[in-house]
Amino acid sequence: MSQSADVTLEVAENVGRRSHLARRMLKNPTGLFAIIVIALLILMAAFAPLLTSQDPDYADIRNILASPSAEHLLGTDSAGRDVWARLVFATRYSLLGAALATFLAAIIGVTSGLIAGYYGRWFESVSAWLTSLVMALPGLVVLLAARAVIGPTLWGAMAIFGVLLAPAFYRLTQAAVMGVRNELYVDAARVAGVKDPSIIGRHILTVVRAPVIIQAAIVTLIAIAIQAGLGFIGMSDPTIPTWGGMLNDAFTKMYQQPLLLVWPASIIALASVAFALFANALRDELERSAKPKKAKSKTKAAVNAEGAPAEVHAETEAAPRDLLLEVDGLVVGYDQPDGSLTQVVNGVSLTVRKGEVHGLIGESGSGKTQTAFSILGLLPEGGRVAAGSIVFDGDELTGKSVKQMRKIQGKRISYVPQEPMSNLDPSFTIGSQLVEPMRETLGISGKEAKARALDLLAKVGLPDPEKTFRSYPHQVSGGQAQRVLIAGAISCEPDLIIADEPTTALDVTVQADILDLLRGLQQELGVAVLLVTHNFGVVADLCDRVSVMQKGRIVETGPARSIFAGPRHAYTQSLFDAILEDGAARGSLSHSSDRHVNAGGAK
Amino acid sequence: MTAAEPLLEVTDLVVEYPIKGFGRKPFRALKGVSIDVKPGECVGLVGESGSGKTTLGRAVLGLAPVTEGSVKFKGREIGTISRRERRELSEDIQVVFQDPYTSLNPSLTIEQTLAEPLRVKNVSAADARKRVRTLLDQVGLPADAAQRLPREFSGGQRQRIAIARALALEPALIVCDEPVSALDLSTQARVLDLFKDIQEATGVAYLFVSHDLAVVRHLSHRVAVMYHGEIVEYGDGDKVTSDPEHPYTQRLLMAAPVADPDRQAQRRADRARMLEAQREADLQAGAA
Numbered sequence: 108m109s110q111s112a113d114v115t116l117e118v119a120e121n122v123g124r125r126s127h128l129a130r131r132m133l134k135n136p137t138g139l140f141a142i143i144v145i146a147l148l149i150l151m152a153a154f155a156p157l158l159t160s161q162d163p164d165y166a167d168i169r170n171i172l173a174s175p176s177a178e179h180l181l182g183t184d185s186a187g188r189d190v191w192a193r194l195v196f197a198t199r200y201s202l203l204g205a206a207l208a209t210f211l212a213a214i215i216g217v218t219s220g221l222i223a224g225y226y227g228r229w230f231e232s233v234s235a236w237l238t239s240l241v242m243a244l245p246g247l248v249v250l251l252a253a254r255a256v257i258g259p260t261l262w263g264a265m266a267i268f269g270v271l272l273a274p275a276f277y278r279l280t281q282a283a284v285m286g287v288r289n290e291l292y293v294d295a296a297r298v299a300g301v302k303d304p305s306i307i308g309r310h311i312l313t314v315v316r317a318p319v320i321i322q323a324a325i326v327t328l329i330a331i332a333i334q335a336g337l338g339f340i341g342m343s344d345p346t347i348p349t350w351g352g353m354l355n356d357a358f359t360k361m362y363q364q365p366l367l368l369v370w371p372a373s374i375i376a377l378a379s380v381a382f383a384l385f386a387n388a389l390r391d392e393l394e395r396s397a398k399p400k401k402a403k404s405k406t407k408a409a410v411n412a413e414g415a416p417a418e419v420h421a422e423t424e425a426a427p428r429d430l431l432l433e434v435d436g437l438v439v440g441y442d443q444p445d446g447s448l449t450q451v452v453n454g455v456s457l458t459v460r461k462g463e464v465h466g467l468i469g470e471s472g473s474g475k476t477q478t479a480f481s482i483l484g485l486l487p488e489g490g491r492v493a494a495g496s497i498v499f500d501g502d503e504l505t506g507k508s509v510k511q512m513r514k515i516q517g518k519r520i521s522y523v524p525q526e527p528m529s530n531l532d533p534s535f536t537i538g539s540q541l542v543e544p545m546r547e548t549l550g551i552s553g554k555e556a557k558a559r560a561l562d563l564l565a566k567v568g569l570p571d572p573e574k575t576f577r578s579y580p581h582q583v584s585g586g587q588a589q590r591v592l593i594a595g596a597i598s599c600e601p602d603l604i605i606a607d608e609p610t611t612a613l614d615v616t617v618q619a620d621i622l623d624l625l626r627g628l629q630q631e632l633g634v635a636v637l638l639v640t641h642n643f644g645v646v647a648d649l650c651d652r653v654s655v656m657q658k659g660r661i662v663e664t665g666p667a668r669s670i671f672a673g674p675r676h677a678y679t680q681s682l683f684d685a686i687l688e689d690g691a692a693r694g695s696l697s698h699s700s701d702r703h704v705n706a707g708g709a710k
Numbered sequence: 711m712t713a714a715e716p717l718l719e720v721t722d723l724v725v726e727y728p729i730k731g732f733g734r735k736p737f738r739a740l741k742g743v744s745i746d747v748k749p750g751e752c753v754g755l756v757g758e759s760g761s762g763k764t765t766l767g768r769a770v771l772g773l774a775p776v777t778e779g780s781v782k783f784k785g786r787e788i789g790t791i792s793r794r795e796r797r798e799l800s801e802d803i804q805v806v807f808q809d810p811y812t813s814l815n816p817s818l819t820i821e822q823t824l825a826e827p828l829r830v831k832n833v834s835a836a837d838a839r840k841r842v843r844t845l846l847d848q849v850g851l852p853a854d855a856a857q858r859l860p861r862e863f864s865g866g867q868r869q870r871i872a873i874a875r876a877l878a879l880e881p882a883l884i885v886c887d888e889p890v891s892a893l894d895l896s897t898q899a900r901v902l903d904l905f906k907d908i909q910e911a912t913g914v915a916y917l918f919v920s921h922d923l924a925v926v927r928h929l930s931h932r933v934a935v936m937y938h939g940e941i942v943e944y945g946d947g948d949k950v951t952s953d954p955e956h957p958y959t960q961r962l963l964m965a966a967p968v969a970d971p972d973r974q975a976q977r978r979a980d981r982a983r984m985l986e987a988q989r990e991a992d993l994q995a996g997a998a
Binding site: 290291292294295296297298299300301302303305309310313470471585614615616618619622623641642643644645646647648667668671681682683684685686687688689690692693694695696 | 750759771772800801803808823826875895923924929946948961962970981
């Protein structure tokens with residue numbers, strides 16, 4: 108229920124994600140540069156015969172190591188061959204070789220990754236084993252050994268290298284497919300009668316497409332580097348010009364004609380840089396689409412806190428207790444990249460008295476959790492209190508530094524979250540997670556803190572406090588975890604507990620127990636509670652007063668009994684109408700054919 | 711009295727999931743469950759997390775392994791059929807899942823998603839487009855929704871799209887796995903009414919899985935209560951959800967808080983009394 112996510116549901120224009128990404132790549136300067144260089148290299152390879160009139164293999168031994176001239180654009184090499192012609196044709200062979208390696212690696216890796224990820228079972232075990240085996244092989248040594256057997260062929264070497272690199276694609280694809288295999292839309296397609304190949308093609312391949320392209324760019328880069336390396340140590344194919352071969356040749360004549368080294372070295376560097384930048388730019392663009400840009404401008408946007416006043420029910424208590432928390436005109440907003448402010452709370456005013464339970468009820472996106480988090484000083488990144496005041500026990504909380512807030516958080520205002528499991532660290536025992544904050548905030552010794560933690564665990568109704576103290580979070584149930592967090596919340600004797608949907612993630616029978624526990628503790632300790640919830644049953648069970656929130660505003664507030672007896676605002680009334688609990692049952696389809704069986708007794 | 715033949719008949723169904731590690735005993739998610747759904751009927755399946763209610767729905771859909779027992783649809787055994795035969799069943803059995811955010815492929819337009827089951831049955835592109843219009847209209851969405859992506863819709867609207875997808879092939883049975891649990895209160899009520907209207911208009915049967923007794927009561931003709939992989943109570947919807955016999959169903963009913971402070975205080979007291987009585991009964995049963 109992250110409210111920042113559904114603050115505004117923008118209706119984006121209907122553009123496919125793919126064309127969108129391609130366009131963004133062209134707008135990204137690095138991406139554009141990489142694409143231009145790669146395109147030029149490919150054009151050079153494709154139209155090699157048109158770019159030079161010289162034969163790359165024609166050796167003119169009377170004219171070796173010539174300097175650049177009109178006839179030989181970049182001069183000639185140690186055998187009198189035209190360097191420009193060799194460079195152009197070497198681009199063709201080197202790129203084709205790298206492409207062969209990448210293509211083979213991708214075909215083998217992606218196919219087996221899809222099958223292993225989608226079907227799993229024995230195929231996955233075998234491929235995982237093979238993958239580890241191949242990855243353990245030292246690539247260069249295998250290539251040198253292969254050269255001894257099959258001879259110095261570029262294609263052979265690159266084909267073998269492709270197979271060696273297949274695990275990179277396999278791992279990537281298999282992990283991505285495992286991630287989506289159990290997505291509900293894949294199940295839905297299966298139930299819809301779609302055949303497995305179509306499911307893989309339509310629903311699964313789309314997920315791995317972009318990462319595979321990135322991986323392909325990196326693999327191409329590695330293949331080019333390995334090729335150059337093999338060529339440089341004289342292991343290249345002597346029958347065709349390659350970048351590595353040219354490098355090797357130039358290296359032997361470094362003192363006579365140093366210029367010869369420049370050409371192959373530059374083109375290898377250029378190609379490597381281009382592929383690396385392409386991969387980087389694509390990854391950047393993919394990540395950017397996942398999260399919105401951070402705000403650039405620091406100008407304060409206009410705050411709008413106006414709206415119809417809330418329906419206020421008269422107080423029923425004869426002598427109202429003292430105020431503990433007073434929120435006035437609170438506006439919470441998220442800064443947008445264009446400098447504007449998206450408001451999620453639009454001028455909320457509410458009061459919590461000492462020792463009372465105040466229910467804050469609303470639907471998702473109403474701003475109830477944002478209100479609670481701003482009181483705790485724990486707004487998510489990008490969010491801030493844009494206007495209004497939060498006075499806690501006479502102390503203004505807005506504008507306090509993180510350090511100052513820390514003196515209040517946990518000690519005077521504590522928090523019970525919605526998801527008990529994700530709020531406990533799985534790598535520490537429950538005991539240590541209770542003891543640490545107490546030592547920190549109360550300044551007591553470890554021994555004292557432990558005794559106190561055991562007391563608290565017993566107090567929240569855990570049957571075996573010693574055992575729970577020693578347990579790790581995964582060893583207890585969701586209900587028990589919530590009891591532990593409640594123990595943590597009361598451990599430093601706070602004045603106010605903010606409980607954010609404390610029972611929503613729990614089963615209904617567990618919820619009833621936790622509600623009983625909260626009520627008992629609240630009465631015993633006299634602590635005030637701000638209870639955020641969407642459930643009117645929970646409000647009826649616990650709360651003294653209620654505020655109903657809609658679209659970042661409080662529309663109705665007052666004593667719980669008074670609101671339940673006669674909701675005045677149209678929105679509150681619509682919420683009450685939507686409650687099913689007291690509604691009529693559907694009834695039976697045809698009375699004659701039904702009978703009431705108690706299956707528990709039958710078995 | 712023409713007691714209709716059951717559309718779906720599940721008998722003594724056992725579902726086991728293997729647990730990783732050599733020689734480990736498999737996990738038994740369903741321990742011999744029997745249930746039936748008649749044409750045009752809504753059978754509610756209620757239980758808490760881990761009760762096996764979702765597994766039962768998935769077994770009917772062919773998404774969970776049937777270890778023992780039988781699942782019969784229109785008199786034909788479907789628990790152990792091949793993938794190919796299962797694909798043909800898509801015309802008869804469909805599904806609406808709980809999470810409207812992950813049940814739609816984020817990169818496909820609504821039309822592509824809705825047309826998928828139709829295209830499998832070799833419906834022409836033009837006919838499929840027409841059918842998508844009708845479906846969107848049926849679930850109360852505007853026709854221009856077809857060209858948009860799932861992220862442009864709210865949770866309730868997405869659930870309507872998922873319902874439209876389930877209706878595409880005019881099935882006889884839809885398995886609904888917690889279809890309103892992720893929705894807000896007011897959205898939930900509207901989507902439930904949509905389920906009801908569609909059932910009355912098309913005569914489709916529902917196997918309606920939910921953890922919420924009130925939701926199940928609102929929509930179901932009959933209700934089955936699941937607990938630890940077994941059905942503990944099964945019968946008339948009104949009776950099971952208002953005056954249950956089994957102690958677990960009683961606990962479930964009393965645990966749900968009522969939206970009224972005075973009646974909730976009463977229910978709280980009743981619940982405490984009931985739990986005490988059940989505890990004593992258990993003790994006596996143990997002593998006897």
